[in-house]
Amino acid sequence: MKDFFDYFQIAGLAFFLTVFVGRTLYLRFSRNINPITLGVGKKGLQRIVEIAFFVGLLAWIVEVLLYALHTKSRLFSAPFDTQLVDTMPAKIIGAALAIIALIIFVWALASFSDSWRLGIDRRTQGALITNGIFSVSRNPIFVFIDLYFIGTFLINGTLIFLLFAAAAVIGLHYQIVQEEKFLAETYGRAYRDYCAGTGRYLGRRYTSH
Numbered sequence: 001m002k003d004f005f006d007y008f009q010i011a012g013l014a015f016f017l018t019v020f021v022g023r024t025l026y027l028r029f030s031r032n033i034n035p036i037t038l039g040v041g042k043k044g045l046q047r048i049v050e051i052a053f054f055v056g057l058l059a060w061i062v063e064v065l066l067y068a069l070h071t072k073s074r075l076f077s078a079p080f081d082t083q084l085v086d087t088m089p090a091k092i093i094g095a096a097l098a099i100i101a102l103i104i105f106v107w108a109l110a111s112f113s114d115s116w117r118l119g120i121d122r123r124t125q126g127a128l129i130t131n132g133i134f135s136v137s138r139n140p141i142f143v144f145i146d147l148y149f150i151g152t153f154l155i156n157g158t159l160i161f162l163l164f165a166a167a168a169v170i171g172l173h174y175q176i177v178q179e180e181k182f183l184a185e186t187y188g189r190a191y192r193d194y195c196a197g198t199g200r201y202l203g204r205r206y207t208s209h
Helices: 002-030 044-068 088-115 138-157 157-189 189-197
Strands: none
Touching: 002 044, 002 138, 044 088, 044 138, 044 157, 088 138, 138 189, 157 189
């Protein structure tokens, strides 16, 4: 049964990377849009956070593959390799979270259309998207990453994946706050009205008139 979770993680990463790269290449060459804007035109802490996110994501992908392939090599050795959780229920919950995360990811990209960006794009902003999955979450891509990282921790159960998940949740929350400021400046009242009716992470808000 443990082999299943190894295959599952490899298949999940392959699916994610295929969709991610495919969408990136489509926007770049078919729509003449560069969706990868991490660190571009940024200074100070914002630039550091965006670049650190990209480097961290690459390290996480490599570490997941090393674990799933049962190699002797690790990017992070002991004590980061310490086993914290190793139960079948945790692995099943982790796999379920990863599946939900990937569904959210695909739905978010479909809802984004040409407005998808990885990082804050101050040069070529897309349209404000409020339909599709964005009607129930202002930040579905970040929800996807949080759930996927948490699910991966539950599957593998080691300290390094717990640290990855914690860093993702904290770092992405900071990124969300920065993007909210940018979106409020860019879209004004339309974005503020959108925020009033849709949760930062999940949920609809109904106000009486």
